[in-house]
Amino acid sequence: MIDIKFLRENPDVVRASQKARGEDVSIIEKALAADEIRKSALDQFETLRAEQNLLSKSVATAKGEEKATLLESAKALAAKVKEADVKRTQCEAEAKAFIMQISNVIDPQAPIGKEEDFVVIENVGKPRVFDFEPKDHVELGKLLGAIDTERGAKVAGSRSYYLTGVGAMLEFALVNYAITSANKAGFTPVIPPVLVNPSAMEGTGFLGQAAENVYHLEKDDVYLVGTSEVPLAAMHMDEILVAEKLPMRYAGYSTCFRREAGTYGKDTRGIIRVHQFDKVEMFSFCHPDQAKEEHLRLLQWEKDFLNAMEIPYRVIDVASGDLGSSANRKFDIEAWIPTQDAYREVTSTSNCTEFQARRLNIRFKDNDATKAVATLNGTLVAIPRMIVAILENHQNADGTVNIPAALQPFLGTKRFELV
RNA sequence: GGAGGGCUCGCAUAGCGGCCGAGUGCACCGGUCUUGAAAACCGGCAUACGAAAGUAUCGUGGGUUCAAAUCCCACGCCCUCCGCCA
Incomplete structure (x- = not known):
């Protein structure tokens, strides 16, 4: 608001x-x-x-x-x-x-235009040159016994999957690494509810244009969250925060549910676009004057994660026409996906300024005045897309996959072998 | 799912349908006193809109009434007990 x-x-x-x-x-x-x-x-x-x-x-x-x-x-x-x-x-x-x-007032520095009018801020790493024909993550997932989309479809319909064996282990490693580093950086780790009431959903702005993408359980009038941004933002709903404690940073780990209505043709293969996935999300409540700096910090933590995964990526400044209604500016990180010969979004960080907090009635005392705080969110890691990026970028000719050094301690091995 | 009890200003409590935006204690803030502190004493201490007057808010929503924290109804949440259950 x-x-x-x-x-x-x-x-x-x-x-x-x-x-x-x-x-x-x-x-x-x-x-x-x-x-x-x-x-x-x-x-x-x-x-x-x-x-x-x-x-x-x-x-x-x-x-x-x-x-x-x-x-x-x-x-x-x-x-x-x-x-x-x-x-x-x-x-x-x-x-x-x-x-x-009325949507949030865009940051004057945000590029003006439609989805395709984003501005590339930087490229990090170079797309790898393969001396063999790289396999896509679906194929690699099969060879490694990591991803089973066929049985996922059998049991739960399209856009569903099983992570098995090293696939499941990889998720735990990613989550572990993400939460551990976030905790070190001063974030409070949180496992939030994923079933929330209408006021939480409404307050975070997901019942507007995004409404058709959320699952609603009519019988109980509760919603399945599409991101832990919802329960994290709503956590302090109707509260007055202590100014000295700002910024308050949380790292939420949760399952995310998305109906993906209207995306029938898109990304039908593999686990790029799915109905259910796990994600570690950063969320910050901060002083409005600090929001811009905080936004860059969130972006930096996202970059750190990609760097640790040793994946080539680029950072884009999302154009005005493609911003969510709460965001006044948004940076996406797109990882290089070899078999698609393209950069694909893996993380995203938005500055919602006071827009979201005003709706949720989250305030702080600034001298004598009680004012709305600024809220910001950013993906630390969205599991399936990160798995795609890791498998495809670090594959070997025989279908085995090298594990980035940062994850090795969590997996106890340097390579995923064929099953 | 069934049976009870409760939700009042940070906390604990008081509250007769009009004198209640709401008393008291604790906590907190400022002051007096003190070498300093404690104690004691004095003062302050909810929020929103508004220039102000004023209006609204006693879990939420409705109702009764000229008038509701107070009466009635519904819902929510918390607690106790029974049933079921990871």
């Missing part, structure tokens, strides 16, 4: 932001108009209410005939108050509905 005051004072900035995102610009006039109506309805209600409170008090002390007369006018006033109250509630809901549709 954007700051209504900011909107009132800087409608042009918000308008430009909406335009850059390719989103509805007219919503701004609607929101402002609705807000005016809201204010006057509120004012009317409050004036009437004040009158009623006063009158009610005089009823209490009045006696006999006087009381009867007062009661009569009080009754009439009560009806008017009720009417004004209904109207106020209505106007508030309408104003809020418009305001909620």
